[in-house]
Amino acid sequence: MTTIELRNVSRWYGNVVAVNDITMDIGPGVTGLLGPNGAGKSTILHMIAGFLAPSRGTLTLDGAATWRNPEVYRRLGLVPERDSVYAFLTGEQFVTATAKLHKLADPDEAARRAIGITEMAQAKDRKISTYSKGMRQRIKVAAALVHEPEVLLLDEPFNGMDPRQRLHMMELLSRLGDEGRTILFSSHILEEVERLSGTIQVMVAGRLAASGDFRAIRRLMTSRPHVFHVRTSDDRRLAAALVGRPYTHAVELTSKGLQVRTSDFGAFCEQIAVLARDENIRLTELLPTDESLESVFGYLITN
Amino acid sequence: MLNPTVAGITLRATLGRRRAILFAIPAVILIALTLILRASHPDSVSWPDNVLGDFGFSVLLPLTALIIGTGVLGAEIDDGSVVHLLATPVRRADVIATKFAVAVGLTALFAAVPELIAGLLAPHSGKLAFALFVGALVGSVVYCAVFLLASVLTTRAIAFGLLYVAIWEGLLSNLVGGVRILSIAHYSLGVANAIYPDKNLQAGLTLTTSVVLAVIITAGGLYLATRRLQTFALTGDAI
Numbered sequence: 001m002t003t004i005e006l007r008n009v010s011r012w013y014g015n016v017v018a019v020n021d022i023t024m025d026i027g028p029g030v031t032g033l034l035g036p037n038g039a040g041k042s043t044i045l046h047m048i049a050g051f052l053a054p055s056r057g058t059l060t061l062d063g064a065a066t067w068r069n070p071e072v073y074r075r076l077g078l079v080p081e082r083d084s085v086y087a088f089l090t091g092e093q094f095v096t097a098t099a100k101l102h103k104l105a106d107p108d109e110a111a112r113r114a115i116g117i118t119e120m121a122q123a124k125d126r127k128i129s130t131y132s133k134g135m136r137q138r139i140k141v142a143a144a145l146v147h148e149p150e151v152l153l154l155d156e157p158f159n160g161m162d163p164r165q166r167l168h169m170m171e172l173l174s175r176l177g178d179e180g181r182t183i184l185f186s187s188h189i190l191e192e193v194e195r196l197s198g199t200i201q202v203m204v205a206g207r208l209a210a211s212g213d214f215r216a217i218r219r220l221m222t223s224r225p226h227v228f229h230v231r232t233s234d235d236r237r238l239a240a241a242l243v244g245r246p247y248t249h250a251v252e253l254t255s256k257g258l259q260v261r262t263s264d265f266g267a268f269c270e271q272i273a274v275l276a277r278d279e280n281i282r283l284t285e286l287l288p289t290d291e292s293l294e295s296v297f298g299y300l301i302t303n
Numbered sequence: 304m305l306n307p308t309v310a311g312i313t314l315r316a317t318l319g320r321r322r323a324i325l326f327a328i329p330a331v332i333l334i335a336l337t338l339i340l341r342a343s344h345p346d347s348v349s350w351p352d353n354v355l356g357d358f359g360f361s362v363l364l365p366l367t368a369l370i371i372g373t374g375v376l377g378a379e380i381d382d383g384s385v386v387h388l389l390a391t392p393v394r395r396a397d398v399i400a401t402k403f404a405v406a407v408g409l410t411a412l413f414a415a416v417p418e419l420i421a422g423l424l425a426p427h428s429g430k431l432a433f434a435l436f437v438g439a440l441v442g443s444v445v446y447c448a449v450f451l452l453a454s455v456l457t458t459r460a461i462a463f464g465l466l467y468v469a470i471w472e473g474l475l476s477n478l479v480g481g482v483r484i485l486s487i488a489h490y491s492l493g494v495a496n497a498i499y500p501d502k503n504l505q506a507g508l509t510l511t512t513s514v515v516l517a518v519i520i521t522a523g524g525l526y527l528a529t530r531r532l533q534t535f536a537l538t539g540d541a542i
Binding site: 042046049051052053068070071073074076077078080082084085086088089094097098100101102103140143144 | 306308309311312315316319382383384386387388389390391392393394395533534535536537
């Protein structure tokens with residue numbers, strides 16, 4: 001049972017603060033590190049993996065610092081986001097070489113097992129240069145798992161995977177988490193995190209915006225006010241009708257249509273068309289204007 | 304301690320790249336030049352030390368060492384694949400020692416050995432060939448240590464190396480005598496000249512000075528490269 005501890009960890013590059021005063025514990029099971037691009041997820045992962053020194057604060061794995069401590073890799077596996085691997089090796093050669101670098105007693109058997117787990121047995125004799133992006137991801141996971149680490153860190157592991165590969169990887173990570181390993185993966189896609197992990201750490205602009213059980217955070221996300229841009233055959237009449245509905249928070253009449261703020265995303269989406277039909281108004285455009293992750297996370301920070 | 308797995312991957316990576324052709328070209332030119340001169344001036348005794356000493360130590364050796372020395376680790380750092388090597392408990396000192404050993408071996412193969420072959424092909428130059436071979440071996444060791452260090456310090460290691468070879472060694476060390484104490488080519492010439500004294504080699508340093516400086520710079524280069532690799536950092540998505 002391994003725990004990663006971050007205490008007031010910050011990391012800056014010159015005047016740019018990449019990670020700002022993060023404190024968190026990551027224990028056994030699968031934890032998702034969620035946030036938009038540029039939020040500092042990779043920086044956090046690199047610091048945990050011992051590939052970046054915190055500018056301030058402490059970062060330990062069961063009490064041992066990871067920075068400048070190669071011994072930590074006996075217990076930790078890293079799957080970096082970058083696609084670069086030794087493309088001139090076959091998948092099997094790459095994983096076996098990693099097993100040898102870990103000085104495992106039986107590197108061939110360890111490689112065979114790791115390749116089997118990631119379902120890469122059929123392609124193991126092909127050079128990595130011929131692999132698809134998804135296959136490269138899986139062979140990187142196989143290499144990271146070859147020494148059966150207690151901690152597995154994955155930076156955007158689902159990038160480039162097709163839906164079947166993605167599902168398989170999710171099952172694999174779930175299984176590893178259920179075995180008591182500490183799995184931390186980063187993603188900017190809400191649905192990936194939702195399907196895989198009960199615990200999430202949400203990062204925005206270098207700060208920890210939310211931390212804990214996914215369902216509670218998801219409720220926060222879905223109950224936030226949503227803004228829609230609506231264009232109709234009669235904007236003013238629809239605005240009057242919307243004002244009387246309980247799900248309407250505010251309506252603004254603009255030269256380009258209506259800006260509607262609703263406190264109930266589901267009810268608004270279900271009833272706007274019915275309302276328009278009852279009022280004999282033709283809807284020509286209905287666009288959610290703040291569905292980006294940044295706006296979702298921004299809401300979490302301010303609430 | 305050398306790591307055979309790291310050595311195997313490094314060898315395959317270095318020899319598999321297209322630029323492997325690059326470090327064979329100077330060697331081919333040297334041997335071809337020697338053959339041409341031997342055919343056109345079979346009895347001359349003046350050209351072998353000029354060609355083998357000047358071209359061999361000023362062009363063949365430093366350029367070959369530059370391409371190999373900066374490539375054995377620098378290429379992996381540039382493309383990011385080095386993280387797969389460093390995310391293992393292999394000691395950073397072992398990584399540097401192994402990369403260095405591979406670089407020296409390949410440089411010796413593609414620069415010192417061709418120097419020996421060319422020397423043996425040249426007329427009346429058996430002893431000179433051996434002296435140049437030993438001098439080139441010393442140069443291979445020191446150049447590789449310096450260029451390996453450059454590759455972990457900067458992504459512009461090749462530019463740094465070219466400036467060092469062309470400006471510092473090619474120009475300044477011939478104009479200002481004091482500059483020679485930091486010229487690897489002159490360490491090589493100093494050793495070669497001690498084995499086979501020849502004023503045409505234009506050695507500016509004694510054997511003792513050459514060997515002492517070569518040892519200090521090699522040891523210092525490898526120590527600093529190891530220290531640098533121990534603090535190797537991956538940049539995040541926030542910068």
